[in-house]
Each structure stands twice: as structure tokens, then as C-alpha cells.
Amino acid sequence: MVFISLRAGRYIHRFWGKCTLSLDSFCVFVYPVTFSSMMEIKVKDGSSLCTLVPDGEPHIMQSGSVSEDLRCSSISVKSTPEIEKKYVHRVYDAIAPHFSSTRFAKWPKVAAFLESLPTGSLILDAGCGNGKYLGLTPSCYFIGCDISAPLIKICADKGHEVLVADAVNLPYRTNFGDAAISIAVLHHLSTEGRRKKAIEELVRVVKKGGLVLMTVWAVEQEDKSLLTKWTPLTEKYVEEWIGPGSPRVRGPSPFTLESIPETEENGSQAHAKDSNDSLTENMQQSMCLTPQNADDVFVSKHGMSQQEYFVPWHLPYHRAEVSGASSGALANCLARKDDKKGAVVYDRYYHVFGEGELERLVSGMDNAVIVDKFYDKSNWCIILEKTL
Incomplete structure (x- = not known):
């Protein structure tokens, strides 16, 4: 089911892939998303979006001319392991209303990060949950995504611009945003390859000089x-x-x-x-x-x-x-x-992440540098700046 909103139209060309549609300005959010087979969606430039969904789980492949070798080499990272389907996706789908009712307080350091961004910034919240950070700064523009369709519906019912998407395969155009956040998301990914890919995706979708804030649960708990x-x-x-x-x-x-x-x-x-x-x-x-x-x-x-x-x-x-x-x-x-x-x-x-683990995941990236790292409320946190 696809819903089209005309509220934040002028930003669609910045983030919705390479698709070219007839409307001059619009914004799209999608919920719920269900697929049952291999699909190939042709877009105007001749590239395609491919998705293989064996269990009702959306997997949106990036558009563009990518070689078959690269597609095959990344399939193991982009394919969702069973443990995540059963003990992350299905759980949050089942508990979404109750989870949302308990998630309203904002972390001060996340709020401070968002409030520090320039007026007019376009911000992606990847793994937005019930959308508690969406719209936090009225002078900025927010879009969000999450793997849980019920949580995305909660966000959409509040008027937020959101869609269902996988953190390791974000369906946004490269260099579209000014900043991105990923709050308490990476620790739900079950392999190092998937965690690293999710970080790479966050960096990919922001423009040069853009900032990315990530937080994860720490092994080193205060209690x-x-x-x-x-x-x-x-x-x-x-x-x-x-x-x-x-x-x-x-x-x-x-x-x-x-x-x-x-x-x-x-x-x-x-x-x-x-x-x-x-x-x-x-x-x-x-x-x-x-x-x-x-x-x-x-x-x-x-x-x-x-x-x-x-x-x-x-x-x-x-x-x-x-x-x-x-x-x-x-x-x-x-x-x-x-x-x-x-x-x-x-x-x-x-x-749960050990001290220095987040830094090690980004150490091999040639397009981002660490500008801040800190421990807060039993979480390891890191801020990256895109350099290329």
C-alpha cells in the first residue's frame, strides 16, 4: 500500500533514488510493505530495483548499474538472517503499540545533536521506531524509516514522512541529506558485516560534510x-x-x-x-x-x-x-x-558493543572520519563526518 503526501514536496528529488516521475514535487511514505516473490521494478533510466523476499520481509535493492559480481558478493550481507526476522522484526511488529507508548523521552545528547544542525537541514532517522525524534527541530526537515511496518504506520499517523526500509539497504539517493541518526539500531544486526554495511549506508546517504550520529547498547553497563x-x-x-x-x-x-x-x-x-x-x-x-x-x-x-x-x-x-x-x-x-x-x-x-568496537567498524572507511565519541547512559555513541 503506497501513500503519497504533498506536504514536503521539494525534497523528494534529493532522496528518492534515481526514479523520475511526472509530478514536479511530492513526498512518498510507504506502509505496510509486503512482498512474496522476486520482483524487478524498471525505472526511467533503465536500471532496476530487485528484491528477493522469502518470508514477507522487505529487501529493497539499490538502483543503478551495479555489476552482477557486486550484487552476488553483497547478498549475504543484505539477506536478513533468521535470528533478526524472528527475534527483531516480528517482535517489534507484535509489540509496536505498547513499545511506542513507552518511547517518548528524548535523550539529551541526541536532542543536542539535532538542535546543533543548521536551519533547513534535511535529516534522516534510520530506525526511527515510533518517530520520537522526527520533527524535534522545527527549523529542519525530517524523514524516517524502519523495518517494522506497524511502527512506520504509527509515525505516518502522526504526519511524519516515513517508509519501511532495511538499515543495511537504505532506498535513498547518495548524498541526499545533511545529517543522519541511528539510535539503538545497530545492536539488532546479527553479523559484523551487516553492522558495517549499515554504517556505510548512513554515510552514503549524507552529503560531503554531513554528520552521522549512532548509538548502541554497551557491554559496559552502568548497572x-x-x-x-x-x-x-x-x-x-x-x-x-x-x-x-x-x-x-x-x-x-x-x-x-x-x-x-x-x-x-x-x-x-x-x-x-x-x-x-x-x-x-x-x-x-x-x-x-x-x-x-x-x-x-x-x-x-x-x-x-x-x-x-x-x-x-x-x-x-x-x-x-x-x-x-x-x-x-x-x-x-x-x-x-x-x-x-x-x-x-x-x-x-x-x-551489545564493547569499548572501541564502533570505532573499529569505521576504521577502514575512506569517506568518513570520527569527530566525536562518548559513553552515555550505558550506550556507546559516535559521530562521523563524511569527507568524500
């Missing part, structure tokens, strides 16, 4: 006790989900773990109290998956810090009934019931 309550993925589990091939469901295990408190900034005191209550769950009941021994919880056998986790979201029963998606998630072991809290519990995949 160290949280690490004892997070559900870690074992090395074998990571290989199965993040490596090639389909994930496999494991059998029952007597090993139990506590549920993970919600650590994102949250203006809802009730939700914060709910998430901070610890609850021991049997992993067969919760996800049908479990670490094999206690050594896997914090440090791998190679001495590497644990960075792959599941983080729960407690969706109240009355919200779950409204959404309608929870019954299928429960049946497929993608969510679990918590009768004590009266909620359906969804687990979200996170790769």
Missing part, C-alpha cells in the same frame, strides 16, 4: 548487576543462528536463567518496575533454547566477552489480545506467557 540477568547465546547457538543454514531447536535442559530487565530509557514507571522484577524461567518454556553450561554465560571458552543476548519485552495480556500476533508467537515458541505479570514475553536479539 553491572544487569549482566547477571541477561540471557546469553552460547557459541554453538551463535554459529547456528548467525552462520549459514537454518537454526535448529534444541531439546529441554535443566539449566535456568532469569529474565532480562528492560534497560532502554523508558518514561513509564510501571513498565520499568515490571521489567526490573527478576523471574526465573525454564528455557524450554521460554525459547526452546539454552546455554549448555554456566561458563557460557559471561565468557566464552576462548576468553571472549559475551556480547550476544536476548532481552525480553513484557507485553501485557490486554495489549497482546489487541495485537493478535501473540497466539502464533506462543505456538511457535517465539514468545512465552508470564501469568504472574499478566504478560506475553518476547525476546529481542541484541549484540
